[in-house]
Amino acid sequence: KAGVTQTPRYLIKTRGQQVTLSCSPISGHRSVSWYQQTPGQGLQFLFEYFSETQRNKGNFPGRFSGRQFSNSRSEMNVSTLELGDSALYLCASSIGTGGNEQFFGPGTRLTVL
Amino acid sequence: QKEVEQNSGPLSVPEGAIASLNCTYSDRGSQSFFWYRQYSGKSPELIMSIYSNGDKEDGRFTAQLNKASQYVSLLIRDSQPSDSATYLCAVPSFNMLTFGGGTRLMVKP
Numbered sequence: 446k447a448g449v450t451q452t453p454r455y456l457i458k459t460r461g462q463q464v465t466l467s468c469s470p471i472s473g474h475r476s477v478s479w480y481q482q483t484p485g486q487g488l489q490f491l492f493e494y495f496s497e498t499q500r501n502k503g504n505f506p507g508r509f510s511g512r513q514f515s516n517s518r519s520e521m522n523v524s525t526l527e528l529g530d531s532a533l534y535l536c537a538s539s540i541g542t543g544g545n546e547q548f549f550g551p552g553t554r555l556t557v558l
Numbered sequence: 559q560k561e562v563e564q565n566s567g568p569l570s571v572p573e574g575a576i577a578s579l580n581c582t583y584s585d586r587g588s589q590s591f592f593w594y595r596q597y598s599g600k601s602p603e604l605i606m607s608i609y610s611n612g613d614k615e616d617g618r619f620t621a622q623l624n625k626a627s628q629y630v631s632l633l634i635r636d637s638q639p640s641d642s643a644t645y646l647c648a649v650p651s652f653n654m655l656t657f658g659g660g661t662r663l664m665v666k667p
Binding site for chain 2: 478487488490493500501533535539542543544545546547548549550551552
C-alpha cells in the first residue's frame with residue numbers, strides 16, 4: 446500500500462507571496478492532519494480534516510487555511526508569507542478522526558526569503 | 559500543564575545499553591498511545607502502538623503503559639548508533655492526537 450505523499454518536497458518563496466501544499470493520504474484513510482515543525486520546536490498542529498470538514502484547528506493565524514477534497518486529498522495554503530513561516534510542513538493520514546494512529550508523509554520544506 | 563510531556567534530553571547512552579524514554583499525559587480517558595521516531599530532517603515514523611496496561615514488545619523495543627499513573631515509556635534494548643533520533647510520544651486527547659515535544663536520544667559508539 447502506498448504511503449502518504451506530499452508535493453512539492455521543497456519550496457522557496459519570498460515574503461508576501463502565497464503557497465499551496467498538497468497531501469495525498471494512504472488509500473482508505475479519510476483523515477488528514479497538518480503540522481508545522483521548526484528547528485527546536487515540536488510538532489505544531491495546524492488543522493485536521495475528515496470527510497471534507499475541518500474537525501480541529503490549532504492556534505495559527507487565519508493566513509493558514511486548508512481544505513479536503515472528496516477523494517481525501519488535502520491542500521493547505523499560506524497567504525502573505527512571513528520569514529517565520531519557514532518550516533517543515535508535515536501531513537499525516539489516519540483511518541478516522543479522534544486520535545487514531547497517524548502516518549506521516551515526507552513533508553514539504555518551505556523556505557521564505 | 560502540557561497535555562503530553564516528555565523530557566527533551568538529550569539522553570545519551572552507550573552502544574549496547576538500554577535507553578529508557580518516558581512520557582506522561584493528562585487526559586485520563588486516553589485509550590491508545592503511540593511512539594514515533596524522527597530522524598533529523600525526516601518525518602516521524604510510527605514505531606509502537608500500545609492500548610492496554612502492561613508491556614508490549616516488538617524486537618528491541620518495549621512499550622510500557624501504566625494508566626493509573628498516566629505514564630507511558632519506551633525501552634530500547636541493545637541500543638545502536640542508528641537509534642539516535644528524536645522520539646515522540648502521542649496520545650489522543652480531546653478528540654485529537656496530541657504529541658509531546660520529543661526526547662532526543664544519542665547512542666554513542
